[in-house]
Amino acid sequence: MTPLIEVRGLHFQYEDGTKALDGVDFTLERGETVALFGANGSGKTTFVLHLNGILRGEGNISVCGMPLSKQTLPAIRAKIGMVFQDSDEQLFMPTVLEDVAFGPLNLGSTPHEAIHLAEAALEQVGMQRAAGKAPYHLSAGEKKRVALAGVLAMNPEILVLDEPSTFLDPPGHSNLVHLLKTLPQSKLIITHDTHFAAALAGRAVFFEKGKLVADGPVDEIVQQFHWSYSALPDDLRYSAQRRF
Amino acid sequence: MHHVHVDHWSRGKSLLHARDPRAKILALLVFLIVLATTPANAALILGIDAAVLVAGILIAGLPLVRLLLRAMVVLPFSLTFGLISWLAGDRLRAIGLVEKSYLSAAAVLLVVGTTALPALLNGLEKLGAPRMLVLVAQFIYRYLFVISEQAQHMRLAASSRQGDPRFHRKGRFRAAAGALAVLFARSYYRADGIHRAMLARAFTGRFPLLNSLRFRFSDGVFFLAAAAFLILARVQ
Numbered sequence: 001m002t003p004l005i006e007v008r009g010l011h012f013q014y015e016d017g018t019k020a021l022d023g024v025d026f027t028l029e030r031g032e033t034v035a036l037f038g039a040n041g042s043g044k045t046t047f048v049l050h051l052n053g054i055l056r057g058e059g060n061i062s063v064c065g066m067p068l069s070k071q072t073l074p075a076i077r078a079k080i081g082m083v084f085q086d087s088d089e090q091l092f093m094p095t096v097l098e099d100v101a102f103g104p105l106n107l108g109s110t111p112h113e114a115i116h117l118a119e120a121a122l123e124q125v126g127m128q129r130a131a132g133k134a135p136y137h138l139s140a141g142e143k144k145r146v147a148l149a150g151v152l153a154m155n156p157e158i159l160v161l162d163e164p165s166t167f168l169d170p171p172g173h174s175n176l177v178h179l180l181k182t183l184p185q186s187k188l189i190i191t192h193d194t195h196f197a198a199a200l201a202g203r204a205v206f207f208e209k210g211k212l213v214a215d216g217p218v219d220e221i222v223q224q225f226h227w228s229y230s231a232l233p234d235d236l237r238y239s240a241q242r243r244f
Numbered sequence: 245m246h247h248v249h250v251d252h253w254s255r256g257k258s259l260l261h262a263r264d265p266r267a268k269i270l271a272l273l274v275f276l277i278v279l280a281t282t283p284a285n286a287a288l289i290l291g292i293d294a295a296v297l298v299a300g301i302l303i304a305g306l307p308l309v310r311l312l313l314r315a316m317v318v319l320p321f322s323l324t325f326g327l328i329s330w331l332a333g334d335r336l337r338a339i340g341l342v343e344k345s346y347l348s349a350a351a352v353l354l355v356v357g358t359t360a361l362p363a364l365l366n367g368l369e370k371l372g373a374p375r376m377l378v379l380v381a382q383f384i385y386r387y388l389f390v391i392s393e394q395a396q397h398m399r400l401a402a403s404s405r406q407g408d409p410r411f412h413r414k415g416r417f418r419a420a421a422g423a424l425a426v427l428f429a430r431s432y433y434r435a436d437g438i439h440r441a442m443l444a445r446a447f448t449g450r451f452p453l454l455n456s457l458r459f460r461f462s463d464g465v466f467f468l469a470a471a472a473f474l475i476l477a478r479v480q
Binding site for chain 1: 251255360361362382383385386387389390434437438440441442443444445446447449452453454456
């Protein structure tokens with residue numbers, strides 16, 4: 001069976017000479033959820049920005065069996081729904097409904113169809129009451145949900161989420177986990193939050209200096225790289241008895 | 245914030261709110277032309293124009309005093325030029341300048357306060373305003389809140405480090421200039437992020453419109469009635 005995403009030998013260098021990706025190979029199978037771990041600046045976001053052609057490096061990328069090229073770009077952008085880290089960058093239209101309908105309209109839906117798709121997506125994320133609101137009236141968690149609705153309205157096969165739990169309070173965090181669990185799409189999740197990843201993903205990959213250096217079950221990757229906030233050494237842990 | 249209040253007003257339901265934005269924009273244009281061509285000593289005509297505005301505000305159900313106070317935002321500019329004219333000996337011109345600029349600002353506020361910004365921009369575009377200009381206005385409006393919030397955070401951060409009163413006096417201007425530069429740089433990077441988010445949702449360079457405007461018979465009647473009344477009052 002053809003993988004949903006297949007990346008071979010991906011290299012990318014920024015204009016200032018920074019080598020951001022150095023020969024990345026990656027495969028995402030249908031139905032999988034994969035967490036992307038790695039330090040800040042290790043190449044995770046640069047990698048996912050290649051999947052829908054926002055950045056162009058050297059190497060081969062195919063999505064749903066289509067090799068990424070200028071001709072296939074519109075179809076690939078319809079297949080991959082990308083939720084960015086900063087929801088304010090994603091919610092640029094004056095009202096929530098207009099923002100969620102932005103993608104379907106770009107894909108050729110009529111205004112009537114786009115409104116129907118947008119309302120269905122807002123209902124899916126539990127934000128149907130916010131349709132007429134301006135995005136700046138929403139809380140961080142609500143903005144994240146609306147941003148997610150904006151890509152769900154395009155009916156994508158793959159969801160790419162860049163640091164989705166950033167800025168969320170604990171209830172917002174739990175709600176997002178529950179919501180993402182109900183979505184049938186395959187997912188790629190960039191996160192530093194290992195609990196969040198463990199709740200949603202069966203597999204994780206680890207980026208280091210532009211290379212994908214490990215691929216395996218979430219728990220194994222977390223242990224291998226000591227990649228958890230709870231993995232603080234004892235001498236750094238807060239203790240009420242200790243006097244500084 | 246100022247634009248949040250106006251945004252709230254524009255979501256109301258009244259006869260004026262229900263009019264097509266093009267009818268209101270054209271009526272505003274007629275009002276501004278009539279006002280600009282009215283002699284400064286024509287107190288009756290200016291009084292009628294002011295009465296039309298007050299009637300519009302009341303029909304729209306907008307808070308009269310607050311709107312008239314907000315329209316004063318134009319006074320620092322018009323008073324400056326008015327003062328120059330006054331000192332140059334042209335008192336009539338000075339009074340006219342202040343009167344007309346204030347009434348113009350109130351009229352613009354009435355239209356903006358009765359028309360949701362997306363519809364207003366849509367109307368401007370349909371009337372032939374350059375699309376790029378309309379898009380820039382839309383983005384400025386959307387991100388004004390985000391940028392002003394960033395500015396407030398930076399002001400707080402600066403204030404919390406202004407322990408030394410000498411710094412408070414001497415460094416204030418430098419801190420403000422630095423903050424402005426940082427805001428500019430952040431806005432540049434944010435614009436890049438917004439463009440990426442737009443591309444990711446299949447943006448091809450043309451902004452799609454969700455709501456198409458409908459210019460009804462009643463909108464035509466409204467415009468013709470408003471224009472006829474204003475022009476007749478002016479030429480009498």
